[in-house]
Amino acid sequence: AMKYSTVAACAIPDTTSGSVVITGGIDTPQVVSRYDLYGHVEDLPQLREGRWSHGCGSFMRVDGTQVLMVAGGYNDGLLSSTEVLTTDSTAWTMVTPLPRAVYGVRGVTLGNTLYMTGGYEGNFNVRAEVMEWNDEKQEWVENGKL
Numbered sequence: 001a002m003k004y005s006t007v008a009a010c011a012i013p014d015t016t017s018g019s020v021v022i023t024g025g026i027d028t029p030q031v032v033s034r035y036d037l038y039g040h041v042e043d044l045p046q047l048r049e050g051r052w053s054h055g056c057g058s059f060m061r062v063d064g065t066q067v068l069m070v071a072g073g074y075n076d077g078l079l080s081s082t083e084v085l086t087t088d089s090t091a092w093t094m095v096t097p098l099p100r101a102v103y104g105v106r107g108v109t110l111g112n113t114l115y116m117t118g119g120y121e122g123n124f125n126v127r128a129e130v131m132e133w134n135d136e137k138q139e140w141v142e143n144g145k146l
Helices: none
Strands: 010-014 019-023 032-036 039-044 055-060 066-071 082-086 093-095 106-110 113-117 129-134 139-145
Touching: 010 055, 010 066, 019 066, 055 113
Parallel strands: 055 106
Antiparallel strands: 010 019, 019 032, 032 039, 055 066, 066 082, 082 093, 106 113, 113 129, 129 139
């Protein structure tokens, strides 16, 4: 069973443990929790900036450290902020924000690279950029359009 509401939350599959990490949501904007096939496993450190309708995903660093990431979304306004949590950390860390504030952005990991795609600006203006996270440079790079 779900311990928290997941309306407008974002799910990150954790292939290292066969679980899923649920981040944010309208009713629980700062909550981060892990679930497996049997239900709630644990609460993880809360997001620094609560959010919903955000993008999320994960990737592995060269040293084997798993990185969870959330970006964009909404909370009293559109967000561009980006946060990461590594397996060896006890708190989320702010990193370089997205180039613009968007909500409804979606994250996908391909070839161990995390991308954030699309989303909306104010007045439902649709964005078509595909943004790639460069972990070495700690920055977002535009890598095409949808």
